[in-house]
Amino acid sequence: MKLFTKSFICSCALVCAAVSLFSAPSVQAASSTSTVKVQVNDELIQFPEVQPFIDNAGTLQVPLRVLSEKLGYQVGWAKQESDIVVTLINKQQTIQLTTDEKQAVVNSKKISLESSPTLYQGNTYVPLRFITETFGSPIEWNEANRIAIVNVDGKSHKPAWIAPPPAPAPKVAAVAKPSVSDQIVQTANTFMGTPYVWGGTTPGGFDCSGFVRYLYEAKGIDLPRTSVQMYDEAGTRVMDLKAGDLVFFAAGSVNHVGIYLGNDQFISATTSRGVRIDSLASSYWGSRYVGAKRVL
Numbered sequence: 001m002k003l004f005t006k007s008f009i010c011s012c013a014l015v016c017a018a019v020s021l022f023s024a025p026s027v028q029a030a031s032s033t034s035t036v037k038v039q040v041n042d043e044l045i046q047f048p049e050v051q052p053f054i055d056n057a058g059t060l061q062v063p064l065r066v067l068s069e070k071l072g073y074q075v076g077w078a079k080q081e082s083d084i085v086v087t088l089i090n091k092q093q094t095i096q097l098t099t100d101e102k103q104a105v106v107n108s109k110k111i112s113l114e115s116s117p118t119l120y121q122g123n124t125y126v127p128l129r130f131i132t133e134t135f136g137s138p139i140e141w142n143e144a145n146r147i148a149i150v151n152v153d154g155k156s157h158k159p160a161w162i163a164p165p166p167a168p169a170p171k172v173a174a175v176a177k178p179s180v181s182d183q184i185v186q187t188a189n190t191f192m193g194t195p196y197v198w199g200g201t202t203p204g205g206f207d208c209s210g211f212v213r214y215l216y217e218a219k220g221i222d223l224p225r226t227s228v229q230m231y232d233e234a235g236t237r238v239m240d241l242k243a244g245d246l247v248f249f250a251a252g253s254v255n256h257v258g259i260y261l262g263n264d265q266f267i268s269a270t271t272s273r274g275v276r277i278d279s280l281a282s283s284y285w286g287s288r289y290v291g292a293k294r295v296l
Helices: 002-022 064-071 128-134 180-189 208-217 227-233 283-288
Strands: 037-040 060-063 074-080 083-090 093-098 103-106 109-112 118-120 123-127 139-142 147-150 236-238 246-251 253-262 265-270 274-279 289-294
Touching: 037 064, 060 064, 060 128, 064 074, 064 083, 064 123, 064 128, 083 123, 093 128, 103 128, 123 128, 128 139, 128 147, 180 208, 180 253, 180 265, 208 227, 208 253, 208 265, 227 246, 227 253, 227 289, 246 283, 274 283, 283 289
Parallel strands: 037 147
Antiparallel strands: 060 123, 074 083, 083 093, 093 103, 103 109, 118 123, 139 147, 236 289, 246 253, 246 289, 253 265, 265 274
């Protein structure tokens, strides 16, 4: 027994030495980065250096050294050009594997593999299910906790580790959509400096009512054509002005309309300087102000 133990330890050491000398990452782990664990009966196996992974073929690959030490496999190896040939022995079964070859030899019989053993992260990895089931130990895969449970004793076992619940997704603050009146005000400001054109109703040139009508029509709100008609027919008269309200001015009769912005300011198409912002409190506009209408 002591002789076998000494031989087994030496074999493992030789395999590790071979891997460190000749290995180079020749495979990429599958896209999933979730931790994969391995359990033998009720005991969770610890992998202190490198971890198991699921390869691109969906096969669970585990570090040979940890697997053989835990399950008591006798290990031998031989370098064959750029590959490593690994021999595993358990009772009367012998498995021979060659890195990067999808074929194993079990008791002198060739068997195809879904995934080959590989050299990865400085270690030899072998397909767990093929190895353990060939040696008579079936595997149960627990998807909820991503654990492969090797039932060496032939019994079914519960997971020895429970995955923590996923962290809740960070809450993304809802971005409030501007109201229609705010959108109209924002758009109106983009036309600052647009020239005044008598009868103008397009961004090439506006008169006062054409400017107001253009902005509201873009939001699906139909207004009369002239400032007098807007004052007489559109919306509801208001005293507590809000952004987006229509403000009217008269020199004898109503002859000018603008859009209230807040803070006693309004925007309109003026004959002297085109689209601009003015104050209701100014001596010129304050003396001509006759009221406001809300159409939203």
